[in-house]
Amino acid sequence: MTDEKTTTHNGAEEAAPGPAATAAATEPATAGRGERVVAIIPARGGSKGVPRKNLRRVGGLPLVVRAIRAARAAGIPLIVVSTDDDEIATVSAAAGARVVRRPAELSGDTASSESAILHALDALDAAGEGVDxxxxxxxxSPFLPSDALAAAVARVCADEADSVFAAHETYGFLWERAVDATAVAVNHDAAHRPRRQDRAPHHLETGAFYVFRAAAFRRSRHRFFGRIAIAEVPEWTAIEIDDEHQLRVAQALAAVHDVPEPIDVRAVVTDFDGVHTDDTAIIDAEGGERVRVSREDGMGVAILRRAGVPLLILSTEVNPVVRARADKLRVPVLHGIDDKEQALREWAAGEGIPLADIAYLGNDVNDLPAMRIVGWPVAVANAHPEVRSAARVVLSRTGGNGAVRELVERVLSR
Structure with missing residues (x-):
């Protein structure tokens, strides 16, 4: 539960270069009795447990972007990211957040989240934008529940509480180690173990969000004050990323819990083997290679082409079968490519298409560099685990068995 240390868990990520409060086009949120509401996401560039943590991806999106989206979904139009990092700043601004560049003295391992929030409030005040x-x-916390966040904001705006925090219900028996290493019961009598249904639950703070009055926060310089209330959230949302294992767990959960979105892109790029094929090959006596492809995928490519959406096949293979299939589909192909990331950057620049507006469909680890630079990294259902973890979308169909058609339909459904 740390990043911005001393009193709290790590903060959210991403921001854009610029002066203390680089403007985005949104107006401050208002709620309840005309309250001015702001979401503040502290996001340092440094992290020891998970390097560049705030930019690591869950569900194909940087963690900071997930936080920005959660705030927007909760109806908070003014979203501020506090950061010392140029890349986080750029990513955050692109996601629609306003950036506050924090000084070095508030960006080290011992800097508290409270100090970053106070600095951001000062920057907003200096810009003539007071916050209530x-x-x-x-x-x-990659699974910020927007509905619970919105309800917490409403409670504070309605003067039902001064400070509200996310927590989940728990019936766990807690213990601590004494100085002599013996175990001591914390929240129960070890000699009396009532059934779950016979005892009241406790609530465990998740660290996902805190909502509070700005003026009282300035006075107390802490997030808990006055009438403190709990915003109860589902237990599965409580995962907080402080190490690589927790990151992998979050990536796996995203495939289960993230709500499917229309894939809004201007171009589609795909690998060949394991995407257009089922990743098997038949070798004849003369060394010729045959692969299995799907007519359904072929129809999908034709539909995409008629819709005017560019498609490129990008393959490391140097094999006549790749060119033959591309010619059959009437789509361009770059094959024999060792550096897919660079090839994709050059193709996108030549087409005048931002990388954020491209979907890349892959299946194996050599696709990861290209997947990491596009807005929509997509994996076939039977992709390598690392590829599925990096994907924003994992398709339900496997390579060579309709995966390309599924992607095409998701792209055109927008």
């Missing part, structure tokens, strides 16, 4: 209510979000 703060929603403090942490990007290292």
């Amino acid at each position: 209510v703060v929603a403090f979000l942490q990007a290292t």
Whole structure:
């Protein structure tokens, strides 16, 4: 539960270069009795447990972008990312957040999230934008429940509480180690073990979000004050990323819990083997290679082409079968490519298409560099685990068995 240390968990991520409060096009949120609400996401560039943590991807999106989206889904139009990092700043601004560049003295391992929030509030004040209510979000909690966040904001704006925090119900028996290493019961009598249904639950703070009055926060310089209330959230949302194992767990959960979105892109790029094929090959006596492809995929490519959406096949293979299939589909192909990332960058620049507006469909680890630079990294259902973890979308169909057609339909459904 750390990143911005001393009193709290790590903060959210991403920001854009610029002066203390680089403007985005949104107006401050208002709620309840005309309260001015702002979401603040602290996001340092440094992290020891998970390097560049706030930019690591879950569900194909950087953690900081997930936090920005959660705030927007909760109806908070003014979203501020506090950062010392140029890349986080750029990513955050692209996602629609306003960036506050924090000084070095507030960016080290011992800097508290409270100090970053106070600095961001000062920057907003200097810009003539006073704030009544703060929603403090942490990007290292990738499953921020927007409905619970919106309800917490409403409670503070309605003067039902001064400070509200996310927590989940738990019936766990807690223990601590004493100085002599013996175990001591914390929240129960070890000699009396009532059934779950016979005892009241406790609530465990998740670190996902805190909502509080700005003026009282300035006075107390802490997030808990006055009438403190709990915003109950589902237990599965409580994962907080402080190490690589937790990151992998979050990536696996994203494939289960993230709501499917229309894939809104201007171009589609695909690998060949394991995407257009089922990743098997038949070798004849003369060394010729045959592969299995799907007519359904072929129809999907034809539909995409008629819709005017560019498609490129990008393959490391140097094999006549790749060119033959591309010619059959009437789509361009770059094959024999060792550096897919660079080839994709050059192709996108030549077509005048931003990388953020491209879907890349892959299946194996050599696709990862290209997947990491596009807005929509997509994996076939039977892709390598690392590829599925890096994907924003994991398709339901496997390579060579309709995966390309499924992607085409998701792209055109927008």
